[in-house]
Amino acid sequence: MVSRIAISLVLFHVLFCQEFEPLxxxxxxxxxxxxxxxxxxxxxxxxxxxxxxxxxxxxxxxxxxxxxxxxxxxxxxxxxxxxxxxxxxxxxxxxxxxxxxxxxxxxxxxxxxxxxxxxxxxxxxxxxxxxxxxxxxxxxxxxxxxxxxxxxxxxxxxxxxxxxxxxxxxxxxxxxxxxxxxxxxxxxxxxxxxxxxxxxxxxxxxxxxxxxxxxxxxxxxxxxxxxxxxxxxxxxxxxxxxxxxxxxxxxxxxxxxFYGYAWNLRNPKDNVIGASATGPAITEGGDMSYKDIKAYIQRYGVSVMYNATYVVNYFSIGSNWVGYDDxxxxxxxxxxxxxxxxxxxxxxxxxxxxxxxxxxxxxxxxxxxGHHSRRLLVIILITATISVLLLGISVYYLRSRFFKSTGAINTSKDSWSNVNKNKEASRLFHGNAPDLQVFCLSDIELATDRFSIENKLGEGGYGPVYKAYELWKEGKGMEFADPSLDDTNLTCKLLRCMQIALLCVQQDANDRPSVKEISSMLKSETILKIPQRPAFSTIKDKLKPNEFIMQEEKLSVNDATISEVVAR
Structure with missing residues (x-):
């Protein structure tokens, strides 16, 4: 049930972005x-x-x-x-x-x-x-x-x-x-x-x-x-x-x-488009980069014309005639x-x-x-919202598994609610998706009074995120999706969406993509990194070179920066 809801939310995000014209x-x-x-x-x-x-x-x-x-x-x-x-x-x-x-x-x-x-x-x-x-x-x-x-x-x-x-x-x-x-x-x-x-x-x-x-x-x-x-x-x-x-x-x-051509006019007084010419001017082939053309204009102080019929800029000085795009x-x-x-x-x-x-x-x-800016804003807002919803589902699943296996714990539900509401309100639109993951997972730690990660996740630490990772790693990612879902006509396929989602829950905060990068991944066919085992798993992948993790370490460090929304 959890996996179906998660996939449905991701598909909603993708479909909404695809319908938002013109991009x-x-x-x-x-x-x-x-x-x-x-x-x-x-x-x-x-x-x-x-x-x-x-x-x-x-x-x-x-x-x-x-x-x-x-x-x-x-x-x-x-x-x-x-x-x-x-x-x-x-x-x-x-x-x-x-x-x-x-x-x-x-x-x-x-x-x-x-x-x-x-x-x-x-x-x-x-x-x-x-x-x-x-x-x-x-x-x-x-x-x-x-x-x-x-x-x-x-x-x-x-x-x-x-x-x-x-x-x-x-x-x-x-x-x-x-x-x-x-x-x-x-x-x-x-x-x-x-x-x-x-x-x-x-x-x-x-x-x-x-x-x-x-x-x-x-x-x-x-x-x-x-x-x-x-x-x-x-x-x-x-x-x-x-x-x-x-x-x-x-x-x-x-x-x-980003270049133009220079002709040698047969008659310097006849300098319109189509005027008679005798060959290249200024350079051997007449070709000039835009940078060189601008320097030439500045050096001689010529007056530039714009022709809307052909859509071209041109100027002449003496017998030299130059046409280009400004x-x-x-x-x-x-x-x-x-x-x-x-x-x-x-x-x-x-x-x-x-x-x-x-x-x-x-x-x-x-x-x-306007379309580009509005669509980017929509993507950012939807991505942040979907991230919160997915994390909420994961939290619900983890807590239910924990309560089933250990019973009630001495933690105030009101405190849990207030912590989440305050943090969500202050950080939803000032950070990125990885930030949301870090503080939500930190709240799980607080609410369960620092019980072991193994207890929170159930047997072997095998929650829905890790199930998705294992299936994706084995090339069976589609088994995680609802069988009724069809991504044939979608630009961003389900397996690509899953890979992007797994990149958002990496152990190292530096490995998690920002919202801008997530948007780029969903919009284009850029090559994606290979996700490692998600954070908070009881089973660790092979460490990166020069990487050191203490045995007691259970939480990834939130060292991601927080950007602020300001007028420009």
């Missing part, structure tokens, strides 16, 4: 690429502005087809996830593979044969796990033949099957699989494997930029135009084509370029992604930002939209 467990992605060639230190990334960060690029061994990371990148890739999570523990990291045109021949050869695909897949999953990445991203944007696209579809199918199998065998969260794609599904001579993408990938990064480049376009242009009344080459048209191909909007993450453009594009129910946005690339101006504008718009 659900994985319906808003704020992603960004970090490229090792940028020279930008990983530790300097403001990861709080992102939900996902992508490390680029791993390559392929040309003879074995195994995933390959150059020695110069090894030190950065191996510590990427751990470094990023120091500032944002709830962030998700992915390892991106391939990159530009340099790997085209190797990739084409790899996908053409089943054995080489298998070698690549196994090595990619192994390397992702070894370095702590929670997903893999294929950035093969140079594929342009029917055979390549067909074989790419087979790769995605086999990749997903391998990821599922690996997750099942290792009892870990399944790896996220994504890919970078062109702005529309149909290319000049072929199309993307739409059905395989729809079934096997978590989402795709739509490269909504580089429509025009000064190396080959002899006129100025918005290289990442959101709209274009005179051409089908624009983001809005490409997104509509992708959705029209049969893939839902929630599979697409909109690419945002803060107002980024806000419009993020609003577009939300209004069209896309999954989110992805930045190329994070180091190009100037003092996090563009990243902050995009993230700020999400907060100002």
């Amino acid at each position: 659900d467990a994985q319906t808003w992605v704020q992603a960004g690429y970090w490229y090792s060639g940028s020279g930008f230190p990983v530790s300097n990334i403001n990861s709080a502005l992102y939900t996902h960060l992508i490390c680029a690029f791993a390559e392929l061994n040309s003879s074995t087809y195994e995933l390959f990371i150059s020695p110069s990148d090894e030190q950065y890739f191996s510590s990427f996830t751990s470094t990023i999570k120091q500032k944002n523990p709830s962030i998700t990291t992915l390892l991106s593979i391939a990159g530009g045109n340099g790997n085209y021949t190797v990739l084409s050869s790899m996908v053409s044969k089943a054995p080489s695909r298998k070698t690549f897949i196994q090595s990619s999953i192994k390397r992702a796990r070894f370095y702590g990445f929670q997903g893999l991203d294929l950035s093969w944007v140079s594929a342009n033949t029917s055979s390549d696209m067909s074989n790419m579809g087979r790769l995605f199918e086999e990749w997903r099957e391998a990821a599922k199998s690996e997750a099942t065998n290792s009892s870990t969260q399944e790896l996220i699989l994504t890919a970078a794609v062109q702005f529309r599904p149909g290319l000049d001579f072929t199309t993307y494997p739409v059905e395989s993408i729809r079934i096997n990938l978590n989402w795709v990064h739509v490269m909504a930029y580089d429509y025009y480049m000064p190396q080959w376009a002899n006129f100025t242009a918005a290289h990442a135009a959101l709209y274009d009344p005179s051409s089908s080459v624009n983001t809005d048209n490409g997104i509509k084509q992708w959705i029209g191909s049969g893939i839902t909007a929630s599979k697409f993450v909109l690419g945002l370029p 803060v107002e453009v980024v806000k419009v594009k993020v609003s577009y992604a939300r209004e069209n129910k896309l999954l989110g946005y992805v930045v190329w690339q994070v180091p190009y930002d100037d003092n996090w101006a563009l990243s902050s504008a995009a993230a700020e718009l999400v907060d100002q939209n």
Whole structure:
């Protein structure tokens, strides 16, 4: 009975969060690429502005087809996830593979044969796990033949099957699989494997930029135009084509370029969008990071224009014409992604930002939209409430077991009630779920006049929490749930909910997730830690290195900090 009530409460939490529009467990992605060639230190990334960060690029061994990371990148890739999570523990990291045109021949050869695909897949999953990445991203944007696209579809199918199998065998969260794609599904001579993408990938990064480049376009242009009344080459048209191909909007993450291009005007007085040009300006290829563009503007004091037809910023000084996305453009594009129910946005690339101006504008718009902030508040409130209810059920169960085995005890019920009411009122919204667990368990100790833990829990200390742990550990977690419950259509499966709940009752307070982390676990497919035996069990798991617990110790120390709700 207790287990059924507990599972029902957890399911209520999950279902309520899923129904709270427009976001659900994985319906808003704020992603960004970090490229090792940028020279930008990983530790300097403001990861709080992102939900996902992508490390680029791993390559392929040309003879074995195994995933390959150059020695110069090894030190950065191996510590990427751990470094990023120091500032944002709830962030998700992915390892991106391939990159530009340099790997085209190797990739084409790899996908053409089943054995080489298998070698690549196994090595990619192994390397992702070894370095702590929670997903893999294929950035093969140079594929342009029917055979390549067909074989790419087979790769995605086999990749997903391998990821599922690996997750099942290792009892870990399944790896996220994504890919970078062109702005529309149909290319000049072929199309993307739409059905395989729809079934096997978590989402795709739509490269909504580089429509025009000064190396080959002899006129100025918005290289990442959101709209274009005179051409089908624009983001809005490409997104509509992708959705029209049969893939839902929630599979697409909109690419945002944190860079622009500079053209050399043929006539400095003719400086509108579409003006005649003779090639790149300022740099060899005309490409300029947003950071460099802002420095250029400050150096020369130019006046920046905004064009709402294409949704682009531009300016000219002398014969130099520069088009790029500034803060107002980024806000419009993020609003577009939300209004069209896309999954989110992805930045190329994070180091190009100037003092996090563009990243902050995009993230700020999400907060100002209201849905995100209200939903986070609801999640926090519900999580805290569910925690209290679950703990209350556990307390009731433990007390009933104790009274059955030992009879009445000399403890005032009124004192018990007052202690709980006072503590709940003062700490419910000022701490996190682990805090609630600590003081409730401490009250059990007080109310039972410090009887032994074994007596409180019943024979062998085997209460409902420990039963859940033992069943989960043996791979029989579903036996703990009510047989009538069906999690087929739920994003957060019952076993994942159980694992999250077990993490909340760890012996060491530092191992218990905060409410923010719990919310992140429920909303995303992040890899979860493996729970150890819950606190207050009479049977201890193997101690961590350098961990020391005195024999008489019965309570875990509440050394978690208490955050305060203040206006901002």
